Amino acid sequence: xxxxxxxxxxxxxxxxxxxxxxxxxxxxxxxxxxxxxxxxxxxxxxxxxxxxxxxxxxxxxxxxxxxxxxxxxxxxxxxxxxxxxxxxxxxxxxxxxxxxxxxxxxxxxxxxxxxxxxxxxxxxxxxxxxxxxxxxxxxxxxxxxxxxxxxxxxxxxxxxxxxxxxxxxxxxxxxxxxxxxxxxxxxxxxxxxxxxxxxxxxxxxxxxxxxxxxxxxxxxxxxxxxxxxxxxxxxxxxxxxxxxxxxxxxxxxxxxxxxxxxxxxxxxxxxxxxxxxxxxxxxxxxxxxxxxxxxxxxxxxxxxxxxxxxxxxxxxxxxxxxxxxxxxxxxxxxxxxxxxxxxxxxxxxxxxxxxxxxxxxxxxxxxxxxxxxxxxxxxxxxxxxxxxxxxxxxxxxxxxxxxxxxxxxxxxxxxxxxxxxxxxxxxxxxxxxxxxxxxxxxxxxxxxxxxxxxxxxxxxxxxxxxxxxxxxxxxxxxxxxxxxxxxxxxxxxxxxxxxxxxxxxxxxxxxxxxxxxxxxxxxxxxxxxxxxxxxxxxxxxxxxxxxxxxxxxxxxxxxxxxxxxxxxxxxxxxxxxxxxxxxxxxxxxxxxxxxxxxxxxxxxxxxxxxxxxxxxxxxxxxxxxxxxxxxxxxxxxxxxxxxxxxxxxxxxxxxxxxxxxxxxxxxxxxxxxxxxxxxxxxxxxxxxxxxxxxxxxxxxxxxxxxxxxxxxxxxxxxxxxxxxxxxxxxxxxxxxxxxxxxxxxxxxxxxxxxxxxxxxxxxxxxxxxxxxxxxxxxxxxxxxxxxxxxxxxxxxxxxxxxxxxxxxxxxxxxxxxxxxxxxxxxxxxxxxxxxxxxxxxxxxxxxxxxxxxxxxxxxxxxxxxxxxxxxxxxxxxxxxxxxxxxxxxxxxxxxxxxxxxxxxxxxxxxxxx
Amino acid sequence: xxxxxxxxxxxxxxxxxxxxxxxxxxxxxxxxxxxxxxxxxxxxxxxxxxxxxxxxxxx
Numbered sequence: 001x002x003x004x005x006x007x008x009x010x011x012x013x014x015x016x017x018x019x020x021x022x023x024x025x026x027x028x029x030x031x032x033x034x035x036x037x038x039x040x041x042x043x044x045x046x047x048x049x050x051x052x053x054x055x056x057x058x059x060x061x062x063x064x065x066x067x068x069x070x071x072x073x074x075x076x077x078x079x080x081x082x083x084x085x086x087x088x089x090x091x092x093x094x095x096x097x098x099x100x101x102x103x104x105x106x107x108x109x110x111x112x113x114x115x116x117x118x119x120x121x122x123x124x125x126x127x128x129x130x131x132x133x134x135x136x137x138x139x140x141x142x143x144x145x146x147x148x149x150x151x152x153x154x155x156x157x158x159x160x161x162x163x164x165x166x167x168x169x170x171x172x173x174x175x176x177x178x179x180x181x182x183x184x185x186x187x188x189x190x191x192x193x194x195x196x197x198x199x200x201x202x203x204x205x206x207x208x209x210x211x212x213x214x215x216x217x218x219x220x221x222x223x224x225x226x227x228x229x230x231x232x233x234x235x236x237x238x239x240x241x242x243x244x245x246x247x248x249x250x251x252x253x254x255x256x257x258x259x260x261x262x263x264x265x266x267x268x269x270x271x272x273x274x275x276x277x278x279x280x281x282x283x284x285x286x287x288x289x290x291x292x293x294x295x296x297x298x299x300x301x302x303x304x305x306x307x308x309x310x311x312x313x314x315x316x317x318x319x320x321x322x323x324x325x326x327x328x329x330x331x332x333x334x335x336x337x338x339x340x341x342x343x344x345x346x347x348x349x350x351x352x353x354x355x356x357x358x359x360x361x362x363x364x365x366x367x368x369x370x371x372x373x374x375x376x377x378x379x380x381x382x383x384x385x386x387x388x389x390x391x392x393x394x395x396x397x398x399x400x401x402x403x404x405x406x407x408x409x410x411x412x413x414x415x416x417x418x419x420x421x422x423x424x425x426x427x428x429x430x431x432x433x434x435x436x437x438x439x440x441x442x443x444x445x446x447x448x449x450x451x452x453x454x455x456x457x458x459x460x461x462x463x464x465x466x467x468x469x470x471x472x473x474x475x476x477x478x479x480x481x482x483x484x485x486x487x488x489x490x491x492x493x494x495x496x497x498x499x500x501x502x503x504x505x506x507x508x509x510x511x512x513x514x515x516x517x518x519x520x521x522x523x524x525x526x527x528x529x530x531x532x533x534x535x536x537x538x539x540x541x542x543x544x545x546x547x548x549x550x551x552x553x554x555x556x557x558x559x560x561x562x563x564x565x566x567x568x569x570x571x572x573x574x575x576x577x578x579x580x581x582x583x584x585x586x587x588x589x590x591x592x593x594x595x596x597x598x599x600x601x602x603x604x605x606x607x608x609x610x611x612x613x614x615x616x617x618x619x620x621x622x623x624x625x626x627x628x629x630x631x632x633x634x635x636x637x638x639x640x641x642x643x644x645x646x647x648x649x650x651x652x653x654x655x656x657x658x659x660x661x662x663x664x665x666x667x668x669x670x671x672x673x674x675x676x677x678x679x680x681x682x683x684x685x686x687x688x689x690x691x692x693x694x695x696x697x698x699x700x701x702x703x704x705x706x707x708x709x710x711x712x713x714x715x716x717x718x719x720x721x722x723x724x725x726x727x728x729x730x731x732x733x734x735x736x737x738x739x740x741x742x743x744x745x746x747x748x749x750x751x752x753x754x755x756x757x758x759x760x761x762x763x764x765x766x767x768x769x770x771x772x773x774x775x776x777x778x779x780x781x782x783x784x785x786x787x788x789x790x791x792x793x794x795x796x797x798x799x800x801x802x803x804x805x806x807x808x809x810x811x812x813x814x815x816x817x818x819x820x821x822x823x824x825x826x827x828x829x830x831x832x833x834x835x836x837x838x839x840x841x842x843x844x845x846x847x848x849x850x851x852x853x854x855x856x857x858x859x860x861x862x863x864x865x866x867x868x869x870x871x872x873x874x875x876x877x878x879x880x881x882x883x884x885x886x887x888x889x890x891x892x893x894x895x896x897x898x899x900x901x902x903x904x905x906x907x908x909x910x911x912x913x
Numbered sequence: 914x915x916x917x918x919x920x921x922x923x924x925x926x927x928x929x930x931x932x933x934x935x936x937x938x939x940x941x942x943x944x945x946x947x948x949x950x951x952x953x954x955x956x957x958x959x960x961x962x963x964x965x966x967x968x969x970x971x972x
Binding site for chain 1 (some may be wrong): 918919920921922923924925926928929930931932933934935937938939940941942943944946951952953954955956957958959960961962963964965966967968969970972
């Protein structure tokens with residue numbers, strides 16, 4: 001297949017006689033030997049499966065070649081080997097979903113209604129094999145009862161050799177159960193069989209609680225060994241011990257296996273070949289303080305190859321790896337990247353409109369319903385239309401080139417494309433206008449696919465009339481469109497990082513080591529933040545030693561300007577041009593910077609429960625760390641130590657999980673065992689959340705004889721001090737009785753709380769959630785940045801996380817900031833609000849209503865129009881809220897002027913001649 | 914020194930992580946090769962139905 005020629009029309013796949021398994025749909029559907037992975041695939045180019053193509057196997061057929069209108073089929077293509085000369089490599093080879101076929105007792109290969117969670121995703125998807133209808137595979141019956149079995153291919157040493165936790169399965173199982181319930185009209189029973197529910201991510205615990213309490217998803221703590229067949233039935237049986245240790249047996253219509261992640265065997269081989277060390281679980285081995293570097297210099301790791309990760313974590317590590325690579329390559333920045341030469345714009349002012357109309361067939365997507373020829377004929381007769389034509393695919397490269405050519409040849413000064421949605425394709429066509437020297441705002445799209453051919457399939461004649469209407473409206477609007485200008489703005493090349501903890505130092509070093517002057521502001525008298533109090537990392541590294549070298553690196557970097565004992569007094573400006581006043585030791589200085597990174601961190605809460613503060617033997621995890629750091633001799637004398645988990649976390653008033661405490665307590669418990677192997681150690685927990693490869697620590701702890709006792713939130717452990725002796729009573733849910741133990745050391749795993757700073761939130765216009773953590777731009781795809789342009793986020797200020805994740809987050813925020821700094825200039829949008837000051841009554845509604853703080857009053861001492869509204873073009877997002885709210889009609893939205901909108905409306909009610 | 918450094922990067926894997934690394938590097942002035950074994954980018958995320966917490970279509 002010649003990629004440059006394929007237009008993605010699909011004619012080849014329609015006629016291809018060979019059906020093969022559709023791997024995208026997990027084998028639940030067929031596809032053709034020539035195919036695209038899925039309709040939205042990027043690039044949208046068809047490929048031939050050489051192992052199944054009849055022509056390539058037997059030399060016969062070739063139907064696709066005969067049919068292809070673009071001449072893109074090339075059976076002679078051979079595999080090529082390319083040698084790339086690069087400065088760095090990023091390994092993000094991902095994972096394979098675990099194949100449960102080997103676990104015979106789950107009957108996956110034998111029973112059609114035992115499916116994997118990936119198959120469930122496809123069944124729930126509207127583009128999946130069942131069109132989004134939740135039916136079971138054996139008889140297409142709507143299920144009434146579905147079970148999810150957790151930890152299939154994870155936390156399992158005996159049967160599959162994957163002792164680690166895959167981190168994501170608890171959360172996706174809950175999501176699938178909730179979505180499945182939404183799909184079912186008649187009510188659906190969803191049961192999740194689990195060992196520990198692990199929902200340590202941001203907002204995850206709330207989702208879990210909601211699923212349990214409001215959605216009625218059943219959570220049953222039991223690891224299921226096997227699924228039993230039922231004779232003459234497609235149903236399946238599960239037997240399990242309930243919380244009261246009674247044997248239960250339940251029948252389900254469908255069972256979903258929550259499969260874990262595995263590294264592909266070929267990636268394991270490749271890693272070994274090129275010298276990348278792997279962990280016990282075959283993930284890329286990294287260290288706590290260098291979470292993005294592989295053992296081979298110049299090769300970095302991102303995504304699930306570095307350990308099981310969900311989407312936002314993958315994105316954080318991906319941006320972090322980009323920063324790490326950029327740090328070693330920065331002298332060569334912009335040496336190989338290609339630059340687009342700007343094309344001079346031709347002036348159209350004073351010219352008569354000359355409109356070109358391009359009607360897209362979108363293969364058969366539009367042409368299969370709409371009589372495109374008729375629409376073209378109609379369009380060509382509209383006023384000011386000097387050219388009208390149809391394309392099979394308007395978006396294909398050769399049509400873009402043709403369009404640019406036509407604009408120049410025919411002197412067109414306005415363009416209408418009637419095709420799909422401007423949401424995805426407007427930028428592409430606008431680029432074509434720009435390349436032809438035309439202002440990109442002299443363009444209009446009519447959506448005759450999503451709004452028309454897709455929804456009016458059954459009434460093609462009416463759909464053709466609607467397409468005609470939509471084209472007429474677009475032509476009327478574009479005829480009076482004016483060229484708009486985009487302001488270009490310099491980006492100040494300095495950076496400000498607020499917060500000198502692990503995340504803040506990492507972000508600052510990421511920027512400073514690439515040559516950008518970076519100011520690091522810390523409120524305390526030293527850098528390091530909470531990490532100053534931590535003894536060992538999850539990889540058992542000495543945190544104080546590593547932290548010292550990180551701080552030294554920061555101190556020795558002459559581009560990094562550290563301000564201790566400092567606070568932010570004021571912030572003015574916006575993306576590219578901030579002015580911040582920093583107060584340090586009664587001195588104030590103003591820093592100009594283009595980007596801001598918020599790394600204000602969090603802190604351990606002081607417990608109000610479990611007699612904390614009343615006895616020196618009752619301490620927090622960080623207090624115990626302090627004892628380790630100071631080599632406290634009293635620890636040797638401890639005979640019995642008790643750890644209590646979830647102190648202040650997962651509570652009604654603080655519903656989130658603090659994420660790090662299970663791992664922290666286990667590391668500290670192992671440390672105590674090292675000091676005194678005879679010490680009795682108990683960890684009282686609700687769920688052990690040693691996600692990812694931290695699960696190995698949990699194994700080690702149990703092997704070391706540390707005793708784990710699960711308690712319930714409704715019946716918490718009770719501490720008593722009598723005659724100088726401390727005793728703890730706890731209801732053990734597996735023995736179903738109260739246990740009492742003596743303790744001479746009690747460690748409370750206290751919650752992590754955010755360092756809230758309302759002033760800072762106001763200065764940068766950044767939102768805070770109800771738990772006090774900052775809200776990132778997008779929970780999945782934008783974890784390192786804010787919705788406010790030019791402001792970035794990392795570390796505990798976002799959500800509790802361990803050191804390695806904080807460092808990756810810091811570097812991730814730096815990478816995002818770098819994309820802005822590297823541009824040097826930013827362009828504002830042309831479609832923004834504009835004030836006619838003579839009409840403005842200074843009422844201030846626009847100032848108060850704008851979510852982006854774009855409107856403001858012109859200062860009283862200004863020479864002209866003092867007190868009237870003005871719009872900052874950099875902050876305006878063109879939402880039009882101010883325009884609609886202006887009582888004086890003083891505001892307009894460029895590109896959506898009143899006369900344009902009215903022209904469109906009156907065109908809508910004209911009759912097609 | 915800077916003459917020896919090559920201003921390009923190869924990113925292996927076109928899933929959500931690979932795409933993000935590649936975009937961030939391309940947007941900060943490097944030439945990026947994105948290598949993917951299948952015929953389209955997107956990885957496992959493209960196969961998911963909806964994503965928490967917005968219930969947005971994963972596509």
